[in-house]
Amino acid sequence: MLGLGNIARKVFGTPNDRKVKATAPIVERINALEDEFRALTDEGLKDRTQALAQRAMGGESLDDLLPEAFANCREAARRALGLRAFDVQLMGGIFLHQGNIAEMKTGEGKTLVATFPAYLNALTGKGVHVVTVNDYLAKRDSEWMGKVFGALGLTTGVVYPQQPEAEKKAAYAADITYATNNELGFDYLRDNMKSDLGQMNQRGHNFAIVDEVDSILIDEARTPLIISGPAQDRSDLYKAIDELVPSLTEEHYEIDEKTRRVGYTDEGNEFIEARLREAGLLPEDQSLYDPESTTLVHHVNQGLRAHKLFQKDKDYIVRNDEVVLIDEFTGRMMAGRRLSDGLHQAIEAKENVEIKPENVTLASVTFQNYFRLYDKLSGMTGTALTEAEEFASIYGLGVVEVPTNRPIARQDEDDAVYRTAKEKFDGIVEAIRVAHEKRQPILVGTTSIEKSETLSQLLTQAGIRHNVLNARQHEQEAQIVADAGKPGAVTIATNMAGRGTDIQLGGNVEMKVLEALAADPEADPDALRARIEEEHRADKEAVLASGGLFVLGTERHESRRIDNQLRGRSGRQGDPGRSSFFLSLEDDLMRIFGSERLDKVLSTLGMKEGEAIVHPWVNKSLERAQAKVEGRNFDIRKQLLKFDDVMNEQRKVIFAQRREIMEAKDISEIAEDMRHQVIDDLVAQHMPARSYADQWDVDGLAEAARTELGLDVPVAEWAAEEGVEDEIVRERLETASDEMMAEKVQAFGEETMRSVEKQILLSTIDKKWREHLLTLEHLRSVVNFRGYAQRDPLNEYKTESFQLFESLLDGLRADVTRQLANIRPMSKEQQDALVQQLMQQRARAGAAGTPADGGQPAGTPGGAPAAPRPAAAPAAAPATAGALIGAGTEAMRGPDGETATAPRPGFDESDPATWGTPGRNDPCPCGSGKKFKHCHGAI
CATH class of the missing domain: 3.90.1440.10 (SecA, preprotein cross-linking domain)
Known part of the structure; x- marks a missing residue:
C-alpha cells in the first residue's frame, strides 16, 4: 500500500520534477529560434552579441535575454566545436544561470553546459569566473571553450600559478576567466595586500560557475588558504x-x-x-x-x-x-x-x-567565505544530492538533478562483503581476471596510493597487464583515463584520478589522433583520423559486446558521494556498464560501524573462507553508516565556519577600508580625524572627565604630546590658567597639531604629502592586521578550554575577538598619527649622503635594488615611501625631499648583506621578463640574496 507521501509524489511529482518541468517552455523558445540563428553569418553571431550586451547594460533582465543568448551560444558551439547542445544541456545551463547546482551525470557534457550561463552573464560586462579543480583543466577548458566565446565576439582568459602580472591582469579583464579555486582565492588575498588600485587584478566577484562543485566547496573547503611570511x-x-x-x-x-x-x-x-x-x-x-x-x-x-x-x-x-x-x-x-x-x-x-x-599569517580566507563574495554562485557535478543540506546551509545553493540525455543502462550490483582483506583482494583479482578475459575494460577504484600499489603487485603476480594512476601529473591522468575504455584495459585509480576526462568506450578518438600526430607530424591529419575512427569503431563494438565499462570499488568511502563519483564513470550517455564494490570486515568503515554484528551473521550462515555475502540490506546498512559520518563531518565544517565567520566580518571591514583609501585621492581628512581621536583619548586618559585640576597628569600629557603628536607645547601653563577645562586643552592640542601638519604640507608639497599619508596609512593597516591575525590564531587555539568553565567557546571567541579588533583600530590611529608627526624633509646634504650609502650597498651586492616583497615600487610617482614593507630606493631615483624621508620611517633604507648571482646572456636584473622560470627555492634573479619564493616569487 502506498503511503501518502508516495501518492502525492505520483500525482504532483517531486520538487525536482517540478523544477525540471518549469524549464521546458524556455527550452522550447530556444529551439524555436534555432533556424533564425543558423541563418546568421559568423559576423552576424558577433553582432547579435553586441546587441544583447547593449540591452543587458541598458537594464533589460538577463532572464528576458536568455532564450536569444542560449540560441546564439548553441549555434556558435555547433560551428566552433561541431557540438550541438542537447535539450538537457540547455536545462543545466538554465539552472546554473538561476544560481543552482546542476547535478549531471558523467559524460553529459558539463564543460559545454557552462558556456551558456557564462555567455549570458558576461553580457553585463562584469566578468564571469569558471572554476576548475586543477590547472590542466583550467587551461584545457579555456582553450577548448574559448573557441565558442571567440565565435561570439567575447574574450577568454586563464589564470595559473607563477603567471606574469600583465598576463594575469589581462586574464581577469577578459569576459570569461577560467581558473582554479586556489588561484582565485590567493589572488583575492594578494589584491588586498597591494598598495595601489592599478596593481589589483580581480575586478569584482560577479558570477562564478564552479565545476566539480562538491570537491571544491566541500572536500577542499576544510583547509583555508593562507599567505604566510617570516614572523x-x-x-x-x-x-x-x-x-x-x-x-x-x-x-x-x-x-x-x-x-x-x-x-x-x-x-x-x-x-x-x-x-x-x-x-x-x-x-x-x-x-x-x-x-x-x-x-x-x-x-x-x-x-x-x-x-x-x-x-x-x-x-x-x-x-x-x-x-x-x-x-x-x-x-x-x-x-x-x-x-x-x-x-x-x-x-x-x-x-x-x-x-x-615562525611563519606568520599575512592573509587568509576559507573557500566558504571566498565563494560567498560572489553576487551569484552556481556549480556543476555528477554527485551533489547527498550534500544538498550543506550546500543550502552554507552557500544558499539549491541542488537540481538534471535528467540524462539517454536512460542509464548501467547495472549497479550489491556489495560483496568478505571476512578478511586477503579474501577480498583474492576475490577482486578473480573478478578482474574474468572480466579481462572477455576483453571488458575495468576501472578499479582504491582509497589510497598504498592500496593501489598493493593491488598492482597482486595483478602483476597474476599476469594481468594494467595501468596504475595515483599521484602523477594531471596531463598523464587525462591520457591514462582516456585509454581506460579500450578493450581489456585494466586501470587502477585513486578516488580523484582522471576527473574532467571522460572514459569513452573503445578509447578516446581525440587523444588517439593527437598521439598519432605527435609521433608522425608529417602524416596527413584527415587520413590519420579516418584510420583511427575505423579502428575505434571496432574497439567500441568489442567493448559493447563485453558489457561496457566495469567499475570495481575496492572499499567504501566515508562519503556516499565519492562512491557515486567512481560508479558514475561507467554508463555515460546511455552506454551499458556495470559497477560493484568489494568490501571486508577489516575495512575502516566496516570496522567502525557494525562489523561485529555482521561477523556473527556470517558465522551463523556458516560461510566458508573466500565466500562473500551479497544482499541489499548490507548496502542499506552501509549507506546509513555513511550518512552518519557525512553528518558528523558537516557539523565539524559548520562549527569551523562559525569561528571563521567572526574573522571574516573583520576581514571585510579591513579590505573595504583599504580599497576606500586606495580609491581616495585625498585622505587628509581621515588622517585629521585619526589625529583628533588620538588627542581625545590622550586628554581623557590624563585629564579624566569630572576630575579636579590637581588630579590631572599634566606632565604625562605633555610627554604624550611630544611622543605621540610631535608637539612641544606648554600643557602645564595651560592647565594653570584660571577656569581652564579639559575641552580647552583638547582644542589647543588640535589647533597646534593642525598647524604642524600644515607646515609639513608646505615643506613636502601638497601632492607628496597626500601620497605619504596614503602609504603610511596602508602600511600601518597591513602591519596591524598581520598582528591581529596572529593573535586570533592564538586565541582560537586556547578558547576551547573555556568550555571546562561552562562557557561557550564560540561566544567567548566572538567577544574577545571584537575587543581585539577595537584595540587594533585604537592602535592604528595612534601609530599613523605618530608616524605622520615624526616625518620630516631631509636637507640636501642628508639626501646626498643617503643616496651615496644606497649606491654603495647596491655596488657591494650587485643587486638591482628591487623590493623584497616581489615587485612593489619603492616610491609612488609623488615620491611617497613604499608599502607595506621597507625597500631600497633605486640607485637612479631622484633625491627629492618627497622621495627621501628621515626620522619616523624605515621605508627607504636599503638592506645590508645582499648577495649577487652571475648574470646570464640577455639577462637584465631589473627586467623580470628576462629571467625565465626560476625555481621556488632558487636565489631570486633580482640579486636580493633571498630565495625566489621569498622575493619576486612571493605569493
Missing part, C-alpha cells in the same frame, strides 16, 4: 618563558599521557602569572585572563608542552645544533619537518639551540 624574531620571549617552566612543580600542572595533553592548574596559573610579572613579560595591571594576554598565554602553554610532553631521544633528537623530529611509527628522523604554532621554537629554547623564526 618577527621572538627568540627572547621563548628563552624567557623557557627559564620559568623548570620552576614548576607537579601541583602546578596536570598531564594526560593518553591524549597527550597538559594544562596548568589554578595554582599553576597563579604561580606562572607571578613569575611573568617578575620577568617583566606581563604588565602589573594585566592578568593572563585578559584578551591582551592571549599571545603570551599561547606561548606559555607551548613552553609547558615542550617540557612535559616532548622527550629528547624519543620524540626528537638534537643533531648539528638542530631539533630533528622522530616519526613515532617508524623511528626514523623527519628532517625538515617542524611543529607549528611556536611549539618547535619552544623545544629549541628548551634544548638551547638556535631558535628559527
Whole structure:
C-alpha cells in the first residue's frame, strides 16, 4: 500500500520534477529560434552579441535575454566545436544561470553546459569566473571553450600559478576567466595586500560557475588558504618563558599521557602569572585572563608542552645544533619537518639551540567565505544530492538533478562483503581476471596510493597487464583515463584520478589522433583520423559486446558521494556498464560501524573462507553508516565556519577600508580625524572627565604630546590658567597639531604629502592586521578550554575577538598619527649622503635594488615611501625631499648583506621578463640574496 507521501509524489511529482518541468517552455523558445540563428553569418553571431550586451547594460533582465543568448551560444558551439547542445544541456545551463547546482551525470557534457550561463552573464560586462579543480583543466577548458566565446565576439582568459602580472591582469579583464579555486582565492588575498588600485587584478566577484562543485566547496573547503611570511624574531620571549617552566612543580600542572595533553592548574596559573610579572613579560595591571594576554598565554602553554610532553631521544633528537623530529611509527628522523604554532621554537629554547623564526599569517580566507563574495554562485557535478543540506546551509545553493540525455543502462550490483582483506583482494583479482578475459575494460577504484600499489603487485603476480594512476601529473591522468575504455584495459585509480576526462568506450578518438600526430607530424591529419575512427569503431563494438565499462570499488568511502563519483564513470550517455564494490570486515568503515554484528551473521550462515555475502540490506546498512559520518563531518565544517565567520566580518571591514583609501585621492581628512581621536583619548586618559585640576597628569600629557603628536607645547601653563577645562586643552592640542601638519604640507608639497599619508596609512593597516591575525590564531587555539568553565567557546571567541579588533583600530590611529608627526624633509646634504650609502650597498651586492616583497615600487610617482614593507630606493631615483624621508620611517633604507648571482646572456636584473622560470627555492634573479619564493616569487 502506498503511503501518502508516495501518492502525492505520483500525482504532483517531486520538487525536482517540478523544477525540471518549469524549464521546458524556455527550452522550447530556444529551439524555436534555432533556424533564425543558423541563418546568421559568423559576423552576424558577433553582432547579435553586441546587441544583447547593449540591452543587458541598458537594464533589460538577463532572464528576458536568455532564450536569444542560449540560441546564439548553441549555434556558435555547433560551428566552433561541431557540438550541438542537447535539450538537457540547455536545462543545466538554465539552472546554473538561476544560481543552482546542476547535478549531471558523467559524460553529459558539463564543460559545454557552462558556456551558456557564462555567455549570458558576461553580457553585463562584469566578468564571469569558471572554476576548475586543477590547472590542466583550467587551461584545457579555456582553450577548448574559448573557441565558442571567440565565435561570439567575447574574450577568454586563464589564470595559473607563477603567471606574469600583465598576463594575469589581462586574464581577469577578459569576459570569461577560467581558473582554479586556489588561484582565485590567493589572488583575492594578494589584491588586498597591494598598495595601489592599478596593481589589483580581480575586478569584482560577479558570477562564478564552479565545476566539480562538491570537491571544491566541500572536500577542499576544510583547509583555508593562507599567505604566510617570516614572523618577527621572538627568540627572547621563548628563552624567557623557557627559564620559568623548570620552576614548576607537579601541583602546578596536570598531564594526560593518553591524549597527550597538559594544562596548568589554578595554582599553576597563579604561580606562572607571578613569575611573568617578575620577568617583566606581563604588565602589573594585566592578568593572563585578559584578551591582551592571549599571545603570551599561547606561548606559555607551548613552553609547558615542550617540557612535559616532548622527550629528547624519543620524540626528537638534537643533531648539528638542530631539533630533528622522530616519526613515532617508524623511528626514523623527519628532517625538515617542524611543529607549528611556536611549539618547535619552544623545544629549541628548551634544548638551547638556535631558535628559527615562525611563519606568520599575512592573509587568509576559507573557500566558504571566498565563494560567498560572489553576487551569484552556481556549480556543476555528477554527485551533489547527498550534500544538498550543506550546500543550502552554507552557500544558499539549491541542488537540481538534471535528467540524462539517454536512460542509464548501467547495472549497479550489491556489495560483496568478505571476512578478511586477503579474501577480498583474492576475490577482486578473480573478478578482474574474468572480466579481462572477455576483453571488458575495468576501472578499479582504491582509497589510497598504498592500496593501489598493493593491488598492482597482486595483478602483476597474476599476469594481468594494467595501468596504475595515483599521484602523477594531471596531463598523464587525462591520457591514462582516456585509454581506460579500450578493450581489456585494466586501470587502477585513486578516488580523484582522471576527473574532467571522460572514459569513452573503445578509447578516446581525440587523444588517439593527437598521439598519432605527435609521433608522425608529417602524416596527413584527415587520413590519420579516418584510420583511427575505423579502428575505434571496432574497439567500441568489442567493448559493447563485453558489457561496457566495469567499475570495481575496492572499499567504501566515508562519503556516499565519492562512491557515486567512481560508479558514475561507467554508463555515460546511455552506454551499458556495470559497477560493484568489494568490501571486508577489516575495512575502516566496516570496522567502525557494525562489523561485529555482521561477523556473527556470517558465522551463523556458516560461510566458508573466500565466500562473500551479497544482499541489499548490507548496502542499506552501509549507506546509513555513511550518512552518519557525512553528518558528523558537516557539523565539524559548520562549527569551523562559525569561528571563521567572526574573522571574516573583520576581514571585510579591513579590505573595504583599504580599497576606500586606495580609491581616495585625498585622505587628509581621515588622517585629521585619526589625529583628533588620538588627542581625545590622550586628554581623557590624563585629564579624566569630572576630575579636579590637581588630579590631572599634566606632565604625562605633555610627554604624550611630544611622543605621540610631535608637539612641544606648554600643557602645564595651560592647565594653570584660571577656569581652564579639559575641552580647552583638547582644542589647543588640535589647533597646534593642525598647524604642524600644515607646515609639513608646505615643506613636502601638497601632492607628496597626500601620497605619504596614503602609504603610511596602508602600511600601518597591513602591519596591524598581520598582528591581529596572529593573535586570533592564538586565541582560537586556547578558547576551547573555556568550555571546562561552562562557557561557550564560540561566544567567548566572538567577544574577545571584537575587543581585539577595537584595540587594533585604537592602535592604528595612534601609530599613523605618530608616524605622520615624526616625518620630516631631509636637507640636501642628508639626501646626498643617503643616496651615496644606497649606491654603495647596491655596488657591494650587485643587486638591482628591487623590493623584497616581489615587485612593489619603492616610491609612488609623488615620491611617497613604499608599502607595506621597507625597500631600497633605486640607485637612479631622484633625491627629492618627497622621495627621501628621515626620522619616523624605515621605508627607504636599503638592506645590508645582499648577495649577487652571475648574470646570464640577455639577462637584465631589473627586467623580470628576462629571467625565465626560476625555481621556488632558487636565489631570486633580482640579486636580493633571498630565495625566489621569498622575493619576486612571493605569493
